[in-house]
Amino acid sequence: MDDTSKYLIHARIVASGVVERSDVVGAVFGQTEGLLGDELDLRDLQQSSKVGRIDVQIDSENGQSFGELTIATSLDKVETAILGAALETITRVGPCRAQVEVTDIEDVRAAKRREVVGRAKELLAEGFDESVMSSEELLAEVRESARVADIAEYGGMPAGPRVVDSDAIIVVEGRADVLQLLKYGIKNAVAVEGTNIPESIAALTNERTVTTFLDGDRGGELILKELAQVGDVDYVAFAPSGSSVEDLDRAAVLSALREKMPFELLVDEPNIRETVTSQTGATDAETQRSAMSSVTSTKTASETNTQTQASDTEVAVNVVPSTGTEAARSELTDNSGGKDTETASESSIGDTDARDTETIGVPKPPQSIREYVTEVIAGATDTAVFLDESCQQLDTCDTGKVFATLESTETVPETIVLDGTLDQRLLDLATDRGVEQIVATAHGEFVKKPVGTRTLTGSQLLDTVTH
Structure with missing residues (x-):
């Protein structure tokens, strides 16, 4: 009856005693029987499912009873009104x-319509927000899923797709670490899944340039010792x-890989992990102090210019640790066979800051791409600067x-820094001319984005270095 009811009759009842x-x-059935004729007899209407059960809620207090009764009907408006009027003829309940x-x-359908309208408003206001994505969000989501889907195996261990043919690999602890590096475009990582190093991974480390990137706990140290x-x-x-x-x-992943240290210098260290992490912190503090100096000071050359070596499928990042030893190389690759934009920015900037003696009052020409971006783009010069692989200026012109x-x-x-908008043309x-990267x-x-030239915005490059 609830599914077919059209109207609900609500009535209030008061009795001068306890009922x-x-x-x-x-009383409802007894005092309305025969009152409305055979066609509207309440018992017949219930048997034919035109009237539902009579719901009664009754309470007694101080010798009187108060309550409400509700009757659901599938009759039309006129018949329902007549039935409601018949209820008001009841004068006694029990004694x-x-x-x-x-x-x-109450019109049940009107109530349902109000519910439908209210819910439709909620869906219109909230239901479509999460499903609307910008073009950038769509591209980012597809790229990330493609990177995660690229996970493969090497010797039965989880690995990135470039482990097989890359001349440098990154050894991590587990599958989750490989997936995290894939998410950031690093495809040459392989997991050892615990301290029991598989023979296939051990043999692979003898053939490649190996960087271990392990968790900052006792387990990471044990894996390093066994490897x-x-x-x-x-x-x-x-x-x-x-x-x-x-x-x-x-940012933390790239920072840790930039600050990696040669293992041969750490063999005799009693706590290798603390040595590596403390050296990283000391390097960061020294950099901050030197940046704040406003007088003539001698700065040690603790970083060398990074040389970006890229094929059509991978980018190598050369980093000189703060100990002044030979540069360490880890390959960071993207998901599409091209060069990863943000990773490439790390490899071609940041480490090119010169730390020579500065003289007060003598302007120093830009030494890195980051400095050129700050001068040309952040300075709103409306110009373009052409740079060679050593960040030396080849030419300059108006943006137009x-x-x-x-x-x-x-x-x-090698690089173009452009204070303007980079278009397809x-x-x-x-x-076509072989420019490695453009920062605009x-x-x-x-319409189509060639894979031979990396593209960055000035804000992307500066944010990458800052973080």
Whole structure:
């Protein structure tokens, strides 16, 4: 009856004595019987399911009873109104005098319609928000899923897809670490899944340049010791103390790999992990102090210019640790066979800051791509600067003449820093001429994006270095 009811008759009942539910129901049937004729007889209507059960709620207090009764009907409006009026003819309930008053006849369908309208408003306001994604969000989500889907195996162990053919590998602890590095575009990581190093991984370390990137706990130290005994380790990096590689964000991962140290210098150290992590912290503090100096000071050359070596499928990052030893190399690759944009920015900036003696009052020419970006783009110069692989300036021109200048120049620049918008036409020309990367104020709409030239915005590059 509830599924087919159209109306609900709500009535209030007052009795001058103590009565119960059964007394009220009996009074309804008894005092309306024969009142409305055979077609509207209440018992017949219930048997034919045109009227539902009579719901009664009754309470007694101080010798009187008060309550409400509800009757559901599938009759039309006229018949329902007549039935409601018939209820008001009831004058007694059991032995007590009583009065029944119909307070409301509710249209069930109208109530349902109100619920539908209310819920539709909620869905319209909330239900579509999460499903609407910008183009950038769509691209980022697809790229991330593609990177995670790229996980493979090497010797039965979880590995990135580039472990097989890369000349440098990163050894991590577990599958989750490999997935985290894949998320950041690093595809040459392989897991050992515990302290029992598989023979296949041990043999692989004898053939490749090996960087261990382990959790900042006792377990990471044990894995390093065993790997050093059964295989060959070239460089060592650790997550911050108490942290796992799988929990690090992209900036922390790249920072740890940049600060890796040659293993041969750590063999005799009683606590290798603390040595590596403390050296990283000391390097960061020294950098901050030197940046704040405003007088003539001698700064040690603790970092060398990073040389970016890229094929069509991978990018190598060369880093000189703060100990002044030979540079350590880890390969960071992207998900599409091209060069990972943000990773490439790390490899071509940051480490090019010169730490020579400075003289007060003598302006120092830009020494790194980051400095050129700060000067050209952040300074809103409306110019373009052409740089060679050593960050030396080859040419400069107005933003509106950058296409013609690039088209006619004899020496192809390694990098272009552009205070303007990079469009499809300029990007195509840069790719054809062999420009490695372009850093612009903004990017226009690209119908197709060539893989031969990396593209960054100035804010992306500066944010990458800052973080």
